[in-house]
Amino acid sequence: MVIGAAGWLYLDRSGHLDSIAAFAKTPGQDTLSTPFVLCGDSHRTNCVVDGDTFWFGGEKIRIADIDTPELSPPRCEAERIKGEAAKSRLLTLLNAGKFSLAAGFRDEDKYGRKLRTVSRAGNSLGDVLIKEGLARSWDGARHRWCQGL
Template sequence: MRIHILTGMSRAVWLFVPLGVVFFATCPAAADIVQPAYRRCGTGPRINCIVDGDTLWNDGVKIRIADIDAPEISQPHCATEKALGERATLRLMELVNVGPFAILAWKNRDQDRNGRKLRVLVRNGRSLGDILVSEGLARTWAGRRQPWC
């Protein structure tokens, strides 16, 4: 029979990992810190994923980021719009995966004509849409779409 003696780091892992599991399972504040990872939407269920630079799914709800307009990637009017739309999509994915953010209601409208919830994504008091605008990947929403070509 072999006897394994835990020393150094392996002892620490065996002592603290179970404590961490108990902590996260019993501490409500710790559970609030956990955020789902967002990926590009594919063919499977759309729970937490990015459609394009101004649309995502959060907990199975389709959300249109209400304070911006990003270039289209599904039906672009030119190659420039498609390329910029891809960059906006990837950047939005980066922004939502950096850390927790709030999803806030948009003025007096709950949803758009396509049934998407109209929301603003905010982290530390700043709109994630404003970040996309400041980087030239989206425009501030002006009430209607503008051409990108």
């Protein structure tokens, strides 16, 4: 990472300096919108996979600032129930109006999913899921959702 006189800069995969400002969107720039559905076996366009993963415009997006219960497979019934609730809530939040996507320091995770913070009016949709008890802040490690495992 390099701090430049013009602001925060970093090296991309090609070794070029890029400004984080090119990726970050400020409140009021919520320009993205499309009808979302739940993903099916073959449907992978503008759909929700689970509480922290969705497809948008042909790209698989992992919400960068949260972790939600696993659905594939859940480790216990309580995780499945909470995971389904997070998935349903994310679908509702994405369909509630225009939003923005902002990249952080890592563009993709090890599975090739784009890592993005999803916001509306400057507020993280991940924070909404956290406040509702359907997600945790992402700290770089998966934590158990089932008691005693």
